[in-house]
Amino acid sequence: MKRSLFGKRFKIVLGAGIIVAMCLLAALAPYLAPYDPLQQDLLRRLKPPFFMAGGTAKNLLGTDNYGRDLLSRLIFGTQTSIMVGTASMALSCILGAIAGLIAGYKGGRIEQLIMRFADAHMAFPDVLFAIIMAAAFGGSTFNLILVLGISGWMIYARLVFGLVRSLKHRSFVEAAVSYGGGDRYVMSRHLLPQIVPILTVVATLQVAQMILQEAALSFLGLGLPPPAPTWGNILAEGRDRMFGAPWIANCAGIAIILIVFGINMFGNGLREYLDPQAKQR
Amino acid sequence: MTPATDHELSPVLRKQDAPLLRVENLSVAFHTRNGLVRAIEEVSFEVPAGKVLGIVGESGSGKSVTALSLLRLIPSEIAEISSGSVWFGGRDLTRLSERELRRIRGREIAMIFQEPMTSLNPIASVGAQLREPMQLHLGMKAAEASRRVEELLDLVGIPQPRKRMTQYPHELSGGMRQRVMIAMALSCEPKLLIADEPTTALDVTTQAQILDLLRSLQSRLGLSIILITHDLGVVAQFADNVQVMYAGRAIEQAAVAEIFRQPAHPYTEGLLKIVADLEAECGRLSSIEGTVPAPHELPPGCAFAPRCPRSDTACTASPPPLSPISPGRRCACVRPVGFPQFRASA
Amino acid sequence: MTSHPLVIVEGLSKVFSPGTKASLRAVDNVSFDMVRGETLALVGESGCGKSTTGRLLMRLIEPSEGRVQFDGVDFMSLSSKELKRERRRLQLVFQDPYSAFNPRMTAESIIAEPMLLAGASASDRRQRVGELLPLVGLAPHHASRYPHQFSGGQRQRIGIARALALRPEFIVCDEPVSALDVSVQAQVINLLVDLQQKFGLTYLFISHDLRVVRHIADRVAVMYLGRIVELADKKTLFADPQHPYTRLLLSAVPQIRPTVQAGLLRTASGEVGTAVTESGCRFAGRCSHVIDVCRSAQPQLRPIAGGHQVACHLAGNVEPSK
Numbered sequence: 001m002k003r004s005l006f007g008k009r010f011k012i013v014l015g016a017g018i019i020v021a022m023c024l025l026a027a028l029a030p031y032l033a034p035y036d037p038l039q040q041d042l043l044r045r046l047k048p049p050f051f052m053a054g055g056t057a058k059n060l061l062g063t064d065n066y067g068r069d070l071l072s073r074l075i076f077g078t079q080t081s082i083m084v085g086t087a088s089m090a091l092s093c094i095l096g097a098i099a100g101l102i103a104g105y106k107g108g109r110i111e112q113l114i115m116r117f118a119d120a121h122m123a124f125p126d127v128l129f130a131i132i133m134a135a136a137f138g139g140s141t142f143n144l145i146l147v148l149g150i151s152g153w154m155i156y157a158r159l160v161f162g163l164v165r166s167l168k169h170r171s172f173v174e175a176a177v178s179y180g181g182g183d184r185y186v187m188s189r190h191l192l193p194q195i196v197p198i199l200t201v202v203a204t205l206q207v208a209q210m211i212l213q214e215a216a217l218s219f220l221g222l223g224l225p226p227p228a229p230t231w232g233n234i235l236a237e238g239r240d241r242m243f244g245a246p247w248i249a250n251c252a253g254i255a256i257i258l259i260v261f262g263i264n265m266f267g268n269g270l271r272e273y274l275d276p277q278a279k280q281r
Numbered sequence: 282m283t284p285a286t287d288h289e290l291s292p293v294l295r296k297q298d299a300p301l302l303r304v305e306n307l308s309v310a311f312h313t314r315n316g317l318v319r320a321i322e323e324v325s326f327e328v329p330a331g332k333v334l335g336i337v338g339e340s341g342s343g344k345s346v347t348a349l350s351l352l353r354l355i356p357s358e359i360a361e362i363s364s365g366s367v368w369f370g371g372r373d374l375t376r377l378s379e380r381e382l383r384r385i386r387g388r389e390i391a392m393i394f395q396e397p398m399t400s401l402n403p404i405a406s407v408g409a410q411l412r413e414p415m416q417l418h419l420g421m422k423a424a425e426a427s428r429r430v431e432e433l434l435d436l437v438g439i440p441q442p443r444k445r446m447t448q449y450p451h452e453l454s455g456g457m458r459q460r461v462m463i464a465m466a467l468s469c470e471p472k473l474l475i476a477d478e479p480t481t482a483l484d485v486t487t488q489a490q491i492l493d494l495l496r497s498l499q500s501r502l503g504l505s506i507i508l509i510t511h512d513l514g515v516v517a518q519f520a521d522n523v524q525v526m527y528a529g530r531a532i533e534q535a536a537v538a539e540i541f542r543q544p545a546h547p548y549t550e551g552l553l554k555i556v557a558d559l560e561a562e563c564g565r566l567s568s569i570e571g572t573v574p575a576p577h578e579l580p581p582g583c584a585f586a587p588r589c590p591r592s593d594t595a596c597t598a599s600p601p602p603l604s605p606i607s608p609g610r611r612c613a614c615v616r617p618v619g620f621p622q623f624r625a626s627a
Numbered sequence: 628m629t630s631h632p633l634v635i636v637e638g639l640s641k642v643f644s645p646g647t648k649a650s651l652r653a654v655d656n657v658s659f660d661m662v663r664g665e666t667l668a669l670v671g672e673s674g675c676g677k678s679t680t681g682r683l684l685m686r687l688i689e690p691s692e693g694r695v696q697f698d699g700v701d702f703m704s705l706s707s708k709e710l711k712r713e714r715r716r717l718q719l720v721f722q723d724p725y726s727a728f729n730p731r732m733t734a735e736s737i738i739a740e741p742m743l744l745a746g747a748s749a750s751d752r753r754q755r756v757g758e759l760l761p762l763v764g765l766a767p768h769h770a771s772r773y774p775h776q777f778s779g780g781q782r783q784r785i786g787i788a789r790a791l792a793l794r795p796e797f798i799v800c801d802e803p804v805s806a807l808d809v810s811v812q813a814q815v816i817n818l819l820v821d822l823q824q825k826f827g828l829t830y831l832f833i834s835h836d837l838r839v840v841r842h843i844a845d846r847v848a849v850m851y852l853g854r855i856v857e858l859a860d861k862k863t864l865f866a867d868p869q870h871p872y873t874r875l876l877l878s879a880v881p882q883i884r885p886t887v888q889a890g891l892l893r894t895a896s897g898e899v900g901t902a903v904t905e906s907g908c909r910f911a912g913r914c915s916h917v918i919d920v921c922r923s924a925q926p927q928l929r930p931i932a933g934g935h936q937v938a939c940h941l942a943g944n945v946e947p948s949k
Contacts, residue, residue: 171727175789178687178719179741180711193731339808340779456898484672485835487898489879511808514838514881541883555813556883559838565820566842568813572778 008272015266022259026078033072034060037229041067046245062247064237066227070248073229074255080230081259084144085211091149093203096156097195101187103157104164115161118154126151126213130222139225144217148210159202163195197274205267208260215256231256300327301505302351302390302473307365307375309343309350311576312358318576320346320360321529325603328473333499333506335520335537337513337552341573343529344509348477351507352386353379369473388418391466395478397458401450407434407461408446411468418469433464438494456487460494467498477509492519513556517541525549528573528584531603535610545606545617547592548585583614591616632660633797633829639683639693641676653679655853657693658928663796666823666830668844668861670837670876675850677833681799684831685717686710697797715745718790722802724782728774734785735770741792759788763818780811787818797829804839816843837880841865846934849873852909855928859935869937871914908940916941 025032041063048055049062049070061070103114126147133147167173168191176186211231217223218232219239226233231252238249307324310317321343328334338344349355351367351374367374369390374382386392394400402410411433412426421429427446434442437460450458459479466474476495480488496519499506508520516523516537523540525533525548533546544550551569558566571588574580580587582597589596595615603613606620641654654676661667669677682688684695686702695702700713718741721727728737736743738759739752747755760767763784774782783803790798800819804812816839822828834840840847841861848858849870857870868874907922908914914921920940928938 171721171723172729174687175719175721175727176740176744178685178714179744179793180714181740181744185744190729193729339810454898484898485837486672486875486879489881490898492881512881513809513883517883518881552809553883555809556838558813559842560882566813566817568817569810570814572780572811573808 008269011265011269012273015262015264015269018258018262019266022078022262023082025075026082029075029079033069033075035069035072037068037073037076038227039068043067046241048245049247049251052247061251062245064234064245064248065241068227070234070251073234074231074251076229077231077234077252077255078259080141080224080228081211081214081256084141084148084214085207087145088148088152088210088214089203089207091145092152093156093199093206095149096153096158097160097192097199099153100157100160101164101191104161105168105183105187105191107165111161114157118157121151122154127217127220127222130217130220134222139223141224144214144223147217148213152206152210155206156199156202160195160199163198164191167191167194201267201271201274204270205264208263208267211259211263212256215252299330301330301369302328302507303368304347304351305366305368307347307350307367308363309346309355309360310363311360313577315577317363319363319529319579320576321350321526322600323365323603324526324531325365326524326531326534328505328507330472330505331499331503332521333508333519335508335510335516335523336526337510337516337523338526339511339573341528341576342526344511344526345477346529347526348392348475348507348509351475352390352392353382354386354392384418387414387466387471388469389471390473390475391469391471392475392477393459393462393466393479395481397455397462397482398450400462401458403450406447406449407453411446411461411465414465414468429468430464433468434461436467436498437461437464438490439464454487455483456490459483459487459491463491463494463498467502470502471504473505473507475507475509478511479508480515481511488515495519513552525552528579529576530584530600530613532585532613533611534603535612539610543619545610545612545620546585546614547589547618550618591618631662633663633698634659634661634684634831635694635696636660636684637694637696639680639695640691641679641683641688642691645691652853654683654690657850657853657855659848659855659858661829661831663829664823664827665845666832666843668832668834668840668847669850670834670840670847671850672835672876674852676853677835677850678801680850681719681801681831681833685714685719685799687719715741715793716795717797717799718793718795720783720786720790720798720800720803722805724779724786724806725774727786728782730774733771733773734765734777737774737785738770738788738792741789745793755792756788759791762791762822763788764814778811779807780814783807783811783815784818787815787822791822791826794826795828797831799831799833801833802835803832805834805836812839819843837876849876854909854938855936856910856938857936858928863932863935867935869931869935869942870910870939871916871941872910908938 044059044063044067045065047059047063050057050060055062059069059071061074064070064073099114099118103111129151130147133143137143173186173190176190181189214223214230215232215235218230219236221236223232224230226237234252235249238245238252242249304327305325308322309320311320324343324347326334336344336347346355346360350362353362353374362375365375369385374385377385408427408430411430412423415421415426415429416423430446431442434445439445439457439460445453450461453461479495480491483491492515495506498504508516510516520537522534522536524531525546527548533540533544533549535545540549541553544553548569551567554567555569569588574584574587580597582599583589583592583601586592586596601613601615603611606612606617612620637658639654639657640652643651643653657680659667669680671677679688683690686695690703697713697717702710702713705713735756738756742752742755756770757767760769765781765784765788769777769781774785777785803819804815807815819830820843823830832840832843844861846858846860847864848855849864849872850856851872857864857868857873864873865877868877907924908926911917911921918940924940926938926940928936929942930936931942
C-alpha cells in the first residue's frame with residue numbers, strides 16, 4: 001500500500017492554517033499594515049526589502065515605483081483577493097448548482113437549453129467577456145465579482161448535472177414523487193443534500209482559481225484600476241521593473257502562491273476526508 | 282422412495298475416491314479499520330472427482346469468501362488466509378507462490394461468476410477473449426485456437442459460433458454471456474470448476490437452461506464442480522453433496538438426498554421449512570427470526586444460537602465443532618434435529 | 628367477494644420514446660380488475676413490463692393509452708393536484724432497500740415523509756411513527772438511526788412502514804423480497820400478509836419469483852414482453868397452466884422436491900426477447916407448439932373458463948409435451 005506524502009489530516013490543518021492566517025490578515029489590515037497602502041513617498045522610491053543590500057527595517061518588503069510600502073499594499077491586497085475569490089466562487093456555485101439541478105432533474109428540452117448554453121459559454125473566452133464588462137461599466141470590485149462569477153458557473157452546472165442525473169433514478173426520489181413531493185421539494189430535500197459534500201470540495205478549490213483569475217485580470221488591467229492595492233496590480237507594476245526591482249513582482253507572486261497552495265491543500269484534504277472510497281485506504 | 286445406495290449416500294467418506302480437492306481448517310480474516318475480522322473459520326470439505334459440491338448460505342455466510350480463497354483471489358491487502366490448507370493434486374495451494382498458482386488458475390481450476398458482464402472485456406470480441414487463455418496457457422497457434430473456440434462455443438450451446446466469435450459482450454444476452462464465460466472457463470480443460478452464483482443474475486428460464494448445460498457438461502467431461510448459491514432449489518436439482526454455511530462456518534455437510542430428507546442442523550431445517558412452505562402454499566410461512574450476526578459481533582457460542590428454537594445453555598459456551606453424526610454426514614450442533622442418539626461432546 | 632372492483636385497468640399501454648428508432652412498447656394493452664382485499668401478482672422475467680405496469684397504474688409514469696379507475700375515480704382525468712391527493716390512497720413498496728431511502732435521513736423522517744408532504748403536523752407525525760414502528764416489527768429506538776445502520780430486512784420494514792403511514796387502501800409491492808435472504812424473505816412475507824389481514828389492504832404484488840407468488844397471491848397474471856399472456860386464480864394457474872410460456876416458467880423453477888413436471892416441460896428455446904415477430908405472438912419464436920397463425924396474428928387475452936384468461940391461439944388445445 002502506498003501512503004501519500006501528507007496525510008489528509010495534515011493537509012486540512014496546514015491548509016486551514018494558511019487560510020485562517022490570510023483571513024486574519026485581511027480582516028485586521030488597517031491595524032497590521034504599517035502604512036497607508038496608497039500613500040506615495042517619491043523620495044523613497046524602489047527601496048529593496050530589508051534583507052537585501054540597501055534595504056531598511058522602515059519598509060520591510062521595500063517600496064514600489066511611487067514609494068508606496070509594499071508590505072502594506074500586500075496586506076490590503078489580501079482583502080480584495082479573498083473577498084473577490086469567495087464572492088465570485090459563491091456566485092458561480094449558486095448559479096451553476098441551480099442550473100445543473102434543474103437540467104439534471106427535469107431533463108428533456110430544459111436540459112438541452114441549459115446544457116447547450118453552458119457548452120456555448122465554455123467556448124466563449126472569459127477575457128473577452130471581462131473586456132466587454134470593463135469597457136461597459138468600468139473596473140470595480142462588484143463588476144469583477146460579477147465577471148468572475150458568471151464566467152465560472154458552467155463547471156458547477158456540469159458537475160451537478162451529472163450527479164443529479166444518476167441520483168434521480170434512485171428509488172427514494174421516485175418515492176418522494178409518489179407521496180406528492182414537487183420539483184422544488186425533491187431537489188432541495190433529496191438531491192441537493194447528496195451533492196453538497198462534492199460541491200464543497202470543488203467550490204473550495206475554485207476559490208484558488210478565482211484568486212488567480214482576479215490577479216490575472218488585474219494584471220491585464222481589466223480588474224480594479226490602479227492605484228487600488230490588489231495582488232494583480234502589484235504584479236503588473238512589478239512587471240516593468242522585473243530586473244531593477246524584482247521584489248515587487250516576487251512578493252505578490254509568493255503571496256498568490258501561498259494562498260493558492262493553502263486552499264488546494266485544504267480542498268484536497270477535504271476531498272479525501274469526504275470521499276468514502278479514499279476513506280478505506 | 283427407494284433406499285439410497287451406499288454410493289449415493291456417502292461419496293465423501295469412500296476411501297477409494299481420492300478427493301480431487303481437500304480443504305482443511307481454512308480460516309480467512311479481513312483487514313478492517315477495527316483490526317482483523319474473521320470471514321470464515323475452520324472450514325473443511327472435500328470435492329471428489331466428478332462430483333458436484335453445493336455450498337449454500339445466505340449473505341454473510343462466507344460462501345463466496347470460501348470459493349475465492351481456494352485460489353487466493355482476494356488481494357492480500359484486503360484479506361489473508363490465517364490458517365488451513367487447500368490440497369489439490371498433491372500440493373497445498375495456500376503455500377504456492379503467486380507464479381505457481383497462476384498456472385493452476387484457469388488451467389486446472391477455473392471459475393465463473395455471478396455477473397458475466399464484469400468478467401468480460403467490453404472492448405474485445407468474444408473470439409479474441411476466448412483465444413487468449415489458450416494461446417497463453419496451452420501455447421496454441423491462432424488458427425488452432427480459433428478452431429477450438431468454435432468447438433467450445435458449440436459445446437456450450439451457442440448457435441452460429443462463427444458469427445458469435447466476432448461479436449462483443451454487449452451484443453449478447455445475459456444467458457449467452459454466461460455461456461461464453463463457461464466456454465472460457467472450460468477452454469483449458471480444467472478438472473475443477475468453481476461456479477459462484479452462476480445463475481443468480483439471470484431470469485428463471487435462462488437459469489434453467491444454464492443449469493441444464495452445466496449438468497450435461499459435468500457428466501460429459503467428468504468435471505468436478507463447486508457450486509456456490511443461496512438457492513436451495515438449485516442445490517437440490519444440481520449437487521451431489523451439500524455444505525451449508527452460516528456466519529463463516531460450515532454447519533452441515535451431507536449428500537443432497539439425505540439433507541433434504543432429514544436436515545440435521547436447526548438452521549438447515551429452518552431454511553428448508555421456509556422453502557417447503559412456499560412450495561406447499563401453506564397459510565403462514567415458518568420463519569427464522571432475527572438476522573445473521575455481523576462478523577465482528579459473533580456470540581461466543583454457536584453463531585445460530587440466538588435465532589435457534591432449540592438452543593440452551595450448552596449452545597452458548599463455545600462454537601460446536603463439525604462432527605460426524607452418521608456415515609457421510611457431519612453437523613455442527615450439540616443437538617441435531619432428527620438424531621436424538623447423538624450428543625456432541627464438548 | 629363483492630362484485631365492485633376496487634381497481635379497473637383497461638387497455639393500459641406505454642411506449643417509450645415513441646416515433647424513434649429506439650421506440651419500445653414496454654406495456655401493451657394490459658387490462659385487469661382487482662377487488663378490495665385481494666392480492667394480484669404480476670409475474671414475469673426481466674423486461675416484461677411488470678414494474679412499469681405498477682407505476683402506470685399509479686400514474687407515476689404517464690400512460691400512452693388506456694384507463695385506470697380506482698374506487699370509481701378515473702385516474703386519467705385528474706388534474707395533477709387532484710392526482711397528488713388521490714394517490715395517497717395508493718402506495719409503493721420498492722425492491723431495493725438500499726436505494727429506496729435517502730441515506731441522509733433518519734428512519735423517523737423517512738417514515739414521516741409522506742405525512743409531511745400531506746401536511747400533517749410534527750406532533751401527529753411523531754405519534755404515527757411511534758405507532759408504525761412496532762407494527763412492522765421495529766423498536767422505538769430505531770427511529771433515530773440512518774438506513775445504513777439497518778440490515779436488509781429491517782430496511783424493507785422501514786419501507787413498509789413508510790407505505791403504511793397515510794393508511795392507504797392499495798399497495799403496489801414491487802419485488803419487495805427479491806433482494807433479501809430466504810430467512811428474511813419469510814419474515815417480510817409474513818408481515819405483508821398480517822398487515823393485509825389487519826387493514827384489509829389490496830396488493831398488486833410484482834415479482835419474478837413464482838415460489839413467493841404462489842404463496843402470497845390470490846390471482847396471478849403472467850406477463851411476457853409487455854403483455855399479459857395468462858391470468859387466472861392461483862390454484863388454476865399452477866395446476867392447469869395453458870399458455871406455453873407459463874408452463875415454461877413453472878417448469879424452470881428449481882424446487883427442493885423435484886416433481887414430475889420439472890425438466891419435462893422445458894420445451895422452449897432461447898431467452899426473453901429472442902426471435903420476436905412484429906405481427907404475431909411475441910412468444911412464437913421460442914414456442915414449440917407454434918403454428919402458422921401464431922406468426923401472423925397477435926392472440927388476444929380471452930376467457931377459456933370462469934376467470935381463466937389466456938392469450939394463445941391454441942389455448943385449451945395444447946397438451947403438455949411428453
